[in-house]
Amino acid sequence: MARCDVVVLGAGIVGVSVALHLQAHGLSVVLMDHAAPGEGTSFGNAGVIEGSALLPVGFPQDPVTLLSHAMKQTSESNYHLADLPALAPWLWDYFLHSSPQALAATARDLRPLLSRARAEHHALAAPAGVMDLLRPSGWMKLYRTETAFAATAAERALADELKVAYSVLDAAGAIALEPFLKPCFEKAIHWHDCDNCSDPGGLVKAYAALFEARGGVFLHGDALSLRRTGTGWRAETAEGPVDAEEAVVALGPWSVELLEQLGVKAPLVAKRGYHVHLAPENGLTLGRAVVDVAGGYALQSTRYGIRLTTGVEIAARDAPATPVQVERDIPMARELLPLGAVREAEPWLGRRPALPDSKPIIGPAPGIGGLHLALGHGHWGLTLGPVTGLLLAQMMTGNTPFTDPKPFSARRFL
Template identity: 45%
Template sequence: MPRSAIVLGAGMVGVSVALHLRRRGYDVALLDRQGPGEGASFGNGGLIQREAVYPHPFPRALAELRRIAGNRAVDVSYHPLALPGFVSPLLRYWWNSEPRRYLAAVEAYSRLIATCVDEHLALAAGTEAMPLLRPIGWMRLFGNPALLEAALAQAETAQRDYGVHYAALDTKALAAAEPHLLVERAGAIHWTDPLSVSDPHALTLAYAGMFEAEGGSLGRGDAASLQRTGAGWRVETAAGPVEAAEVVVALGAASDRLTRRFGYAPPTFGKRGYHMHYGLKGNATLHRPILDTDSGFLLAPMRAGIRLTTGAEFARPDAPPSPVQLDRAEPVARSLLPLADRVEATPWMGTRPCTPDMLPIIGPLPRQPGAWCAFGHAHQGLTLGPTTGRMLAEMMLGETPFVSPEPYRPARF
C-alpha cells in the first residue's frame, strides 16, 4: 500500500513538500483555503537568496533601537497596542541575537541556504518554471562609504566561509549597471548567485502544476477541521472529508494556531509586509532588483511592473491592513527611479512566519505520531521551499536527510 499524507498549506513550502512526497510514492492531498501561492508566497522580493547566510538578527545597537522606537522608519513600523503580544517572542529573539548565539544560528542557517538554488533548479529544469528563474542576482546600494566598506568586509567573509559570490561596484560602475537611477551612491554590492523570480506566484503555481500532473490531489480545505481518526488524520474539504496516515502543517504564520490544539505552542510571531507595482516613465528600465540601504526597501522588476516591497510591520493578526510603510517608501522610491503610476488599486499584504532563534521549524510534531511541521521560514519561504520539501520527505520516509535536520527540530521549543 502506498503511504499517504495531507499537506496543509499551499504556499511555496507546502507545495514543495507535497511535490517531493509525491515523487517518492506518497498519495498526497495538498489543501488550502486559497489557491496555491496566494498567501505570503505571493508577495515578496522574488529572490532565491543564496547569499542570505546571515538571518535577520534583532538590532542591539542603542541608536538603532531608538530609531525603530520612534515608529517613523520606512523599514520597521509597529502598532503600539499590539506590542504586548510581541514582548515574549521579541525578548527571545533579542537573546538569540547575542553575537555568540547568533553565530550558531548562522552556521545552521547557512547549511539550508547553501542548497537553495540547486533545489529550485532541480524542480524547474526543463519545465515552464525555468524561464521564471533569472540568473541576474541583486544589488545592495550604499550612500555611506563607511557602511559600504563594512558591508564589503562582511561579503568577503561570507564568500570565504560560505561560498557565496559577489562583485563590488563603485559609483561609476553602479551608474553603468543601472543607468536610470536618479541618485548617485557611493557604490553597491552585486550578489551574483541569487535567482530573481519574475513572478513568484507563477513559480508556486508551476510547482503545483507539476504536483497535479504527477498524480497529486490539490483542493480547498479547512485546516481548522484537522482531527485524528484511528491511526491517521482527517480534514474537511470542499469535496468531502480527506483522510491520510500522515499530515504536514505548512501554514506559514497561521501554523501555530493549529499546532496549539495538539499541544505544541512554539513562540512564533508574524512580520507583516506590503507590496505595490509601478510602471516606469518613458524608456526607463531596472535591470535587476535593488535594495537601497539608505531607504530600507527593495525595488524589483517583475512581470507586473516594478515591485516595491516594504520591511516589517508588527500588528495583531486580525488587524486590518495599514500600509503606512508603503506610504513612507513611495516618495523615496520615486527619488530613486522614474516611477510612473501604481498598477494596482490597493497594496498587497502578507505575513512572514518568524521564530525567535531565526531558524525554521522542520520535523516531527512533538507527541503527535504521524504529524510533521514545515513552517517558520521568516523572509525565506520562497528561497527554502524546495530545500524544506526534500528534507522533510526524506525524514518522513526514514531516510538520512541530505541536510541534517537537528537544528530545525520542532522539539527545540
C-alpha cells in the same frame, strides 16, 4: 472519502514543494488549502531566491538605531503599539537571537539549505516549464553612505569564510549593471548566487500544476478540521473527508491556531510587510532585485511592474493595514529610479511566518506521531520552499537527509 499516505496542509511555496517531494519519494499525497495555490504570502514577496543569503534580518542591537526604530523615524520598520504587550516575549527572544554572534551561528546553520536552494528550484521549475520566470543575475544592495557600507564588514567576512560569492562596487560599477539607477548612493554589493522571479505567485501555481500533472490531488478545505483517527489523520474538504497516515502542517502564519489545537509549542508570529507596483518610466527595467538599505525596501521587475516590497511591521497578524512604510519608501525609490504611478488602489499586505531564532521548523512535531511541520521561514520562504520539501521528504521516508536536520527541530522550543 479520499485516502492517501500524506495530507499536506497549506498550498504556499513550502506546502507545494513538500507535496512534490513526498510524491517523488513514492507517496500518495493530497495537498489542501482554503484558497488556490500561491495566493497567500508566497504571492507577495520580493521575488528573490537567495542562494547567497547570509545574515537573517535581526532585531536592532545598537541603542541609537534601536531608538530610531522605537521613535518610528525609519521606514525599515513600523509597529502597532497596542499589539506590543502580547508580542513582547517573542520580541525579547528575537532580540537575544539577534546578537552578532547569534546571527552568525544562524547563518552557518542555514548555509546547507541556502546553498542548495537554487538547484532545488531549478529541479522543479524546469519540468514545470517556467524557467523563463527566473533570471540568474544575482541581487544588489545599495548603501547611500560609506558609513553604512562599512557596517557590512562582518557580513563580508562571513561570506569570505563560507565562500559565498559577491562583488563590492562603487556607484559607477553598480550603474554599469543597472543603467537606470541614479547616483544617489556611494557603494553597492552584488551578491551573485541568486535567481530573480518575475512572478512568485505564478511560480508556485506552476509547481502546484506539476504536482497535479504527476497524479497529486489538490482539494479545498479548512485546516482546522484536522483531527486524529486512530493511528492516522482526517481533514474535511469541500469534496469530502480525506484520511491519511501522516499529515504535514505548512500553513505559514496561519499555522498558529492549528498548532495550538494540537498542543504543539512553536513561538510563531507574523512579520508583516507590504508591496505595491509602480509603473516603469523611460524604458526602465531591472536585471536583478535592488535593495536600498537606507529604507529597508526591495525593488524588483515583475510582470505587474516594478514591485516595491517593504521591511517589517510588528503587529498582530490580522490587525488593520497601516502601510506608512510604503508612503515613506516610494519617494526614496524615486530618487533611485524613474518610477511612475502606483498601480494599486491599496498596498498588498503579507505576513511572513517568523520564529525568534530566524530558522524554520522542519521535521516531526514532538510527541505527536505522524504529524510533521514545515513552517517559520521568515523572509526566506520562497527561497527555501523546495529545499525544505526535499529535507522533510527524506526524513519522512527514512532516507538519509542531505544535511543534519537538528538545527531545524521543533524540540528547540520545548
